[in-house]
Amino acid sequence: MELLEKKLNNVLDAFRKSNNNFVMRSNEAMQSIGDNSYVKNMLDQVESQTVTINEMQESSGNLENSINDITNSIEHIRSSSHNVLQATNDSAEGMRVSAKVVKDSTEEINNINLQIQDFQEKITKISEIIDMVKKVASQSNLLALNASIEAARAGEAGKGFAVVADQVRELSNSTSASADDVVKYVGELQTSIAELAASMDATTKKLEDGNKRVEDSIANINAMESQMNDVTDEVDSIYHAIDKQSAYTKDLSKVIGQITDSYSVLSQDCHDTGEHIYKIGRYIDTLRSDMFRGFSDVTLLDRMKIFSIDHFILTWRVYNNAVGFESLKLTQLNNATGPNACKFGKWAQSVTDTKITSSSQFKDMVQCHNDIHNNASESWKAKDAGNTELAIEYFNKALEAYYRFDESVKRMMDFMRANGEKDMTQIVVFRK
Numbered sequence: 001m002e003l004l005e006k007k008l009n010n011v012l013d014a015f016r017k018s019n020n021n022f023v024m025r026s027n028e029a030m031q032s033i034g035d036n037s038y039v040k041n042m043l044d045q046v047e048s049q050t051v052t053i054n055e056m057q058e059s060s061g062n063l064e065n066s067i068n069d070i071t072n073s074i075e076h077i078r079s080s081s082h083n084v085l086q087a088t089n090d091s092a093e094g095m096r097v098s099a100k101v102v103k104d105s106t107e108e109i110n111n112i113n114l115q116i117q118d119f120q121e122k123i124t125k126i127s128e129i130i131d132m133v134k135k136v137a138s139q140s141n142l143l144a145l146n147a148s149i150e151a152a153r154a155g156e157a158g159k160g161f162a163v164v165a166d167q168v169r170e171l172s173n174s175t176s177a178s179a180d181d182v183v184k185y186v187g188e189l190q191t192s193i194a195e196l197a198a199s200m201d202a203t204t205k206k207l208e209d210g211n212k213r214v215e216d217s218i219a220n221i222n223a224m225e226s227q228m229n230d231v232t233d234e235v236d237s238i239y240h241a242i243d244k245q246s247a248y249t250k251d252l253s254k255v256i257g258q259i260t261d262s263y264s265v266l267s268q269d270c271h272d273t274g275e276h277i278y279k280i281g282r283y284i285d286t287l288r289s290d291m292f293r294g295f296s297d298v299t300l301l302d303r304m305k306i307f308s309i310d311h312f313i314l315t316w317r318v319y320n321n322a323v324g325f326e327s328l329k330l331t332q333l334n335n336a337t338g339p340n341a342c343k344f345g346k347w348a349q350s351v352t353d354t355k356i357t358s359s360s361q362f363k364d365m366v367q368c369h370n371d372i373h374n375n376a377s378e379s380w381k382a383k384d385a386g387n388t389e390l391a392i393e394y395f396n397k398a399l400e401a402y403y404r405f406d407e408s409v410k411r412m413m414d415f416m417r418a419n420g421e422k423d424m425t426q427i428v429v430f431r432k
Contacts, residue, residue: 092221141172301424307344308409318376322391339373361412368405
C-alpha cells in the first residue's frame with residue numbers, strides 16, 4: 001500500500017513538474033498579452049488626435065463666424081462705398097451746376113458793368129449839356145442886363161422892353177440855379193455810379209476767383225470720384241472673394257464635423273479593442289494562476305519571474321481600471337495589512353534566510369513592490385473620485401515603480417544563482 005502511495009505521489013510530482021513548462025510559457029505569454037502599452041499608445045494617439053480635431057472643429061467654427069463677420073463688414077463697407085460714390089457723383093454734379101451759375105452770374109455782372117460804363121458816358125454828356133445851358137443862361141443874363149440899361153436910356157418908350165428884360169434875367173438866374181442843382185445831382189450820381197462800378201468790378205473778380213476755385217474743386221471731386229470707383233471695384237472684388245471663402249469655410253467645417261464623428265467611432269472601436277484584448281489576457285492569466293497554484297511545482301527562480309509578471313499585469317490592470325476596461329476593488333490592490341496579500345508579499349513575509357532578507361537586492365524588491373501597490377491604490381482612489389487624469393498620473397508612477405521592481409528581481413535572481421540556486425524550468429520554444 002505504501003509502495004502504491006509512493007508511486008502515486010511520484011506520478012503526481014511528475015505531472016506537476018510537467019506542467020511547469022506550461023505555467024512558465026503562460027507566464028512568458030502574459031508578459032506580451034498583459035502589456036497594454038500599445039493599446040494605451042493607440043488610445044492616447046486617438047485621444048490626442050480627437051482633441052486636435054475638436055480644436056480644429058472649434059477653430060473652423062470660429063473661422064466661419066469670423067468670415068461671416070468679415071462678410072457682413074465688407075457688405076457694410078461695400079454699401080457705404082457705393083453710397084459715398086453716389087454722394088460724390090451728386091456733389092460733382094452739384095458743383096458743376098454751381099460753377100455754371102457762378103459763370104452765368106459773372107457774365108451777367110459783366111453785362112451790367114458794361115451798362116454802367118455806358119450810363120457813365122451818358123451822364124458825362126449830360127454834364128456837358130448842362131455846362132452849355134449854364135453858358136447860355138449866363139449870356140442871356142448878360143444880354144438882359146444890357147437890355148435893361150438900354151431900356152432905361154430909352155425912357156418911357158423902353159419901359160415895356162425893360163419888363164421883358166427883367167423877366168429874361170430872372171428866368172436866366174432861375175435856369176442857372178437849376179443847372180447848378182442838376183450839376184450837383186449829376187455829380188452825386190457819378191460818384192454813386194463810380195462806387196457801384198468799383199463794387200461790381202470787385203464782385204466780378206471774386207466771382208471769377210470763386211469760379212476758379214469751383215473748377216479746381218470739380219477737378220478734385222472728379223479725381224476722388226475716379227478713386228472711389230477704383231475703391232468700390234476693389235471692395236466688390238473683396239466681397240466676392242470673401243463670399244467664396246465663406247462657402248469654402250462652411251464646406252471645411254462640414255468635412256471636419258464628419259471627421260470628428262468618424263474619430264468618435266474610431267475612438268470607441270479602439271476602446272472596444274483594448275477591452276477585448278484585456279478580456280483575453282484575463283482568461284489566460286486566470287488559467288496561468290490556476291495552473292501555478294494547483295498543477296505545478298515551479299522552482300524559486302521560476303517564482304521570481306512569476307512575481308515580476310504578476311506585478312506587470314497588476315500595473316496594467318490599474319491602467320485598465322483608470323480607462324474603464326475593468327472595475328477593480330481597492331482590496332485587489334492593497335488590503336488593510338498593506339501590500340502583502342499578493343504572491344510576492346506572502347513569499348517575502350515567509351522568507352527566513354537572513355542571507356536573502358539582509359541583501360540589498362531583497363530590500364530593493366520590497367521597496368519597489370510597496371511603491372507599485374501604493375501608487376496603484378492612489379490611482380484607484382483618483383478614479384473612484386472621478387479624476388481620470390490623476391488616476392493615469394498615479395498609474396505612470398506605478399509603472400515606473402514596476403520597472404524598478406523588475407530590475408531588482410533580476411538582480412535578486414543573479415544573487416540567488418551566485419548562492420547556489422540553479423534549478424530553473426527550461427521553456428520549450430515553438431519551432432519557427
